[in-house]
Amino acid sequence: MTRAEILDALTQIVSEILADDLEGDLHLTMETSFSHDLELESIELVALAEAVQARYGAHVDFVAWLSELQLDQIIELTVGDVVDYVLRASSGAPG
Amino acid sequence: MSIEHHVVALGQGPPVVLIHGLLVGSVAQWYFTLAPALAPDHRVVCYDLRGHGRSARAPSGYDLGTLALDLASVVRDQGLSAPVDLVGHSYGGLIALTYALQHPGAVGRLVLVDVPLPPGGHDWLIEAVEGGVEGLLQALPGPVRQALSGGGRRARRTMARLGFLIGQSSLIADVLAQEPLSDEALARLPNPTLCLVGEASRCVPAMAHLAGLLPSARLQPVPGGHFVPTSEPDALQRHVVEFLSG
Numbered sequence: 001m002t003r004a005e006i007l008d009a010l011t012q013i014v015s016e017i018l019a020d021d022l023e024g025d026l027h028l029t030m031e032t033s034f035s036h037d038l039e040l041e042s043i044e045l046v047a048l049a050e051a052v053q054a055r056y057g058a059h060v061d062f063v064a065w066l067s068e069l070q071l072d073q074i075i076e077l078t079v080g081d082v083v084d085y086v087l088r089a090s091s092g093a094p095g
Numbered sequence: 096m097s098i099e100h101h102v103v104a105l106g107q108g109p110p111v112v113l114i115h116g117l118l119v120g121s122v123a124q125w126y127f128t129l130a131p132a133l134a135p136d137h138r139v140v141c142y143d144l145r146g147h148g149r150s151a152r153a154p155s156g157y158d159l160g161t162l163a164l165d166l167a168s169v170v171r172d173q174g175l176s177a178p179v180d181l182v183g184h185s186y187g188g189l190i191a192l193t194y195a196l197q198h199p200g201a202v203g204r205l206v207l208v209d210v211p212l213p214p215g216g217h218d219w220l221i222e223a224v225e226g227g228v229e230g231l232l233q234a235l236p237g238p239v240r241q242a243l244s245g246g247g248r249r250a251r252r253t254m255a256r257l258g259f260l261i262g263q264s265s266l267i268a269d270v271l272a273q274e275p276l277s278d279e280a281l282a283r284l285p286n287p288t289l290c291l292v293g294e295a296s297r298c299v300p301a302m303a304h305l306a307g308l309l310p311s312a313r314l315q316p317v318p319g320g321h322f323v324p325t326s327e328p329d330a331l332q333r334h335v336v337e338f339l340s341g
Binding site for chain 2: 063066067
């Protein structure tokens with residue numbers, strides 16, 4: 001699994017969440033912030049977490065990782081943070 | 096009338112249902128805080144109340160009787176076997192108490208987090224009645240208020256949901272018309288109960304009253320105000336995990 005593959009998967013997941021609000025294709029970078037740039041609601045972050053967990057559940061405990069973050073850290077979360085976490089967790093290194 | 100609920104479930108073990116409060120509550124307040132802490136040892140079920148989060152925008156049915164029926168439908172649809180532990184924040188705590196009174200034997204332990212009495216004495220409700228959606232937003236924890244400022248996509252969606260609940264549903268009328276729970280009935284409720292209260296919350300007297308009334312209740316103050324799940328997630332996790340695992 002590479003960073004580019006995880007980024008593609010996240011792009012697909014976020015596109016489905018944004019659905020109606022999306023005009024054209026979604027372009028995510030590692031710096032894209034879920035809260036500031038994409039303006040996801042907290043309830044949509046839950047949908048994102050559910051989708052990431054469903055996709056990578058065999059390797060990652062994404063929800064447990066999120067639960068260790070403070071609320072302001074969750075608000076500051078970027079696409080790169082999630083990509084790095086999935087990569088780290090799936091390579092067997094401590095999350 | 097029964098409606099479609101958005102349900103999120105985590106973990107395996109004895110069942111516990113987490114019930115959020117009115118207006119600004121949703122499964123998100125548990126999903127990033129208490130739910131993952133309980134999931135290693137419990138089947139944790141969170142659901143969005145009617146009109147909230149991703150559940151159906153119901154125009155009516157915000158009285159405790161209907162909301163307790165909604166909880167019963169979630170318990171049934173999720174196939175949870177008794178006893179089910181219940182954790183309720185704010186109005187969610189009143190839903191938990193109503194359900195426990197209506198279903199003796201079906202509920203195990205109760206955690207009541209900053210519950211208002213009388214039901215219409217709710218912090219958020221007072222803010223909404225006195226100041227509308229803007230008044231309500233002013234009462235939110237800082238990070239949440241910041242996330243809603245600026246008029247972007249998230250703010251628009253949240254405002255639309257709050258506008259529906261406050262302006263187009265019967266929520267406020269239902270809550271103001273809600274009969275208080277009977278002290279006599281509550282005094283007979285056998286469930287071991289943890290009463291968590293924000294030290295700076297308007298709900299301090301209500302929680303002291305409940306803790307004194309319920310036969311097996313313990314009062315546990317935590318720092319901060321009404322919105323314990325998002326302002327004090329560490330204290331919430333510590334006390335609830337210890338209580339439900341003991």
